[in-house]
Amino acid sequence: MIELRDVTVRQGAFALDGATLAVGRGQYGVVLGAAGAGKTTLLEAVAGLRPLVRGTVLLDGDDVTALPPERRHVGMVYQRSLLFPHLDVRRNVAYGARGRSIDEAVERTGIAALLGRDVRTLSGGESQLVALARALASGPRVLLLDEPFAALDPPRRAAMRRTMRAWQRERGLTVLHVTHDVNEAALLADTLAVLDAGHVLQHGPATEVFSRPRSGRVAELVGAENVLAGIASTESDGMIVLRAGPLTIHATGERMEGPAHAVIGxxxxxxxxxxxxxxxxxxxxxxxxxxxxxxxxxxxxxxxxxxxxxxxxxxxxxxxxxxxxxxxxxxxxxxxxxxxx
Amino acid sequence: MTARRALRGGSVVAALAASALLLFLALPTLTLLAKGGADGARGLFVDAELRGAIALTLLTATASTLLAASLGTPLAWWLARREFRGRAIVHAVLDLPLLIPHPVAGIALLVLLARGSPLGATLLALGVRVVGSPIAIVLAMLFVSAPIYVSAAREAIADVDPRYEGVARTLGDSFRESVHRVTLPMAWRGLLAAAVTAWARAASEFGAIVILAWQPRVASVLAYDRFTTYGLREALPVAAALVLIAFVPLVALRALGARRQAVASVAR
Incomplete structure (x- = not known):
């Protein structure tokens, strides 16, 4: 389980501000946000690579806020695979294994044929597989993925998503994956957090966030096609009326007065x-x-x-x-x- | 058409200016080698004083470079990776030896280390004579070459994406292990190039050494001594031998630079 409570990180002029979210044990959590929203900073805060101004990070219920990265047991995979160029594929995968067998990680990622290769000769897709194998071989209790498929071509990306989801379900691995891709979020997420300019705007079960965006901005970020801004009022019969320019839109729901957004699929x-x-x-x-x-x-x-x-x-x-x-x-x-x- | 002709005319002027400068830089050394190269090469075998001076130069330059690398690499990492208060002061301290005339650097070191100074007296009481010893030569070389090492090493470390260290930490490395297992192996060509540059600077130092240690004589002091005592004819072979030795780091740097560029292009 991954839990962030009021996590604040300052990085120059940017701040990840009071981020709170939770991914249940064995769940696939996705953080969705545009470039510069603070997605990588959030992952690095979980990994212990960014000092917190305040807040708490819990992994499987343990408070790890004060622990250095090497004692958190997280696997991290960046968009750029960041394989160590002075080590071959086998030694990259074994880097964090510390005597444990790398066979399972190699088998699951299907990289057995690459083990003797110089990492500088790998394609983008192969590099990402090796980076995943390296993270898995270290026996992490959670896996942190920073847009790991963004550099891949669309067919390979789709295949990697399927494979990743299958491993995660099979192993009951807890994953936190950040992406700017709404489709990727929809395909993978059990739980979804929407991050914008350093703020978690909404988090919860993915179906809930997609179907009930809390604000117009969340609706935009989760890819709703029709988001209309207007002034809402509640009629005596309980019907909500939103006046958006020349349109008067009728809706149902909880009582609402004042500026609001209408989201229509x-x-x-x-x-x-x-x-x-x-x-x-x-x-x-x-x-x-x-x-x-x-x-x-x-x-x-x-x-x-x-x-x-x-x-x-x-x-x-x-x-x-x-x-x-x-x-x-x-x-x-x-x-x-x-x-x- | 006129613009193209003007451009071609500009290129010709630039080429002539560049050629004049390159000729000016190469001609003195080439003339020196032409006049004294053969005697210098022969001197390496037959002139015992020259051989001794060169051996002392190589030894003290190597000792100074090892000191610069041991003490300077952590500082280079710090400057490459961390923002901290007082950074400008650290940079100023590193720049100062490069900006002051080297005899002045020698005088400053002499003031610090002479037997009348508190430090010099303490060292002497401990049985360590600095001024007029190989230790003084190493310290003078370190003073002028360590800033060069730190600056080049800082660049080499900054070229390694810090996220590599982050990944290593998540894979179980302590901070120190991540630097030793990832950053230094990835930056080693740049660090070696920094060390070679610092070594070359140390080996060619004269101004600071001549103040601190006229004896024992390093090669640059010997060349100066022969020139002032016997004239140009006697100084030429020593000077030519020094130029020949300078080709070693020159070739090493070119080779390292070429390999480093090739590796960097793949890593990126």
Whole structure:
């Protein structure tokens, strides 16, 4: 288990400020944030490589705040593999093993054929595998991964994510992985923390953070397509109304007054040729701006009275509705599909 | 068209200026070698005083370099890795020996170490005679070459990404182990180049040594002594022998520089 309580680190003008989060034992925790958010600093604070101004770091319930890195038993893998260039692959992997067998780490990472190689001759993907093997061979109680797949090409990245997740589940390893990639976070995370400018904006089960972002900024960072800022008020019937420019959006949820954001999933938006006679409380005329492929779906960019919205629809829907740039269309979504935060 | 011609004209001027400077730098040494090179090479075999002076120079320069490396490497690591108060003062202390005339450095060391000074008297009471001994030569060499070693070693250590040390720490190394097992092996070419440069500076020192130790004579003092006592003709072979010896660190530095660049390009 990894637990950070009010962890503050100062680094020049930057500060990781009061970071609090927890990753349960055997869970895969992900910290999501843009470049410069403080992700690496957070990992280095857990590893003991950055002195804390205040706060506490616990590993498996033990307070390790005062312990040096070598007594924390963490494995660290950076985006750049940082293999020791004066040692070959075998000696890199065995570096932290201290007499323990490296066979399991070698087998799991599939690097047996690389053991005799000079590390300077390895490809980027091979280097990352060796760096993972080196971290695993040291027998860490937690694994800290700093954008470890960012330098890999997309197919290899996808394969590495699958492999990493499989090892972690199989071994019950506790992992804290930082990334700027929303898809990577969605694919890997049991628990998710969203970090922005040195602050943990939200943390909790990944499904909870993705489906219930606490603020507009969190919604943006977790990749919500439609985040509208406005003023919220609660009607007498309990319905929340958010006025966002020319749009009045109806939502359900807890009572809300004042500045707020409405978050609407692109797949919650229904398109039709005319205003639908349905239970959807939100219905607006719109114009199609552009269409773009997004996996098996089509991403439809819309202009709703000057407000941009994005809908995700099937290719069949595009054909049936004859969707094309400039087409007049009707947009609707249910009040229950709107998350106010 | 006019711009291209102006550019070509500028290049020609730059090439001529560079050639003139290079010629000025190379010509005296080449002339010296042409006039005294053969006698200098022969002198290495037949002139016992020259052989003794050169042996003393090599020995004391090596001792001074070993001292500079032992005492200077931790300081170089500190300067490369840590921000601390008083950093500017440390840099000033390191720069000072490079800025003052070397005879002045010799006089300063003499004031500190002469038998009338508290330190000199204490050392003498302990049976250690500094002035006029090989110890004085080593100290004079150390004074002028240690700052060069620390500066170059600092750069060599700064070239090693500190995260390597961090990774080693997470793999179970203590701070000291991480420096010994990772940083120093990764920086060794740069450190060796720093040591070679410091050695060359120590071996070529004259101004500070001549104040502290006229005897026993190192090669540079011997060359000066022969020149003032017997004239240019007698000084030439000694001077040429010194130039020939200077080629050793020169070639070593070129080789280390080339290898270091190749390794750095792969590591990056």
């Amino acid at each position: 692109a797949d919650e938006i229904v398109l039709s040729r005319s205003a639908p006679a349905s239970s959807a409380r939100n219905s607006f005329p719109a114009r199609v701006i552009a269409l773009g492929a997004s996996g098996s779906l089509v991403r439809v960019e819309l202009d709703v009275d000057g407000t941009p919205l994005v809908a995700a629809v099937t290719r069949g829907a595009v054909r049936e509705l004859a969707l094309a740039a400039g087409a007049a269309i009707h947009v609707s979504f249910k009040a229950t599909a709107v998350r106010i935060c």
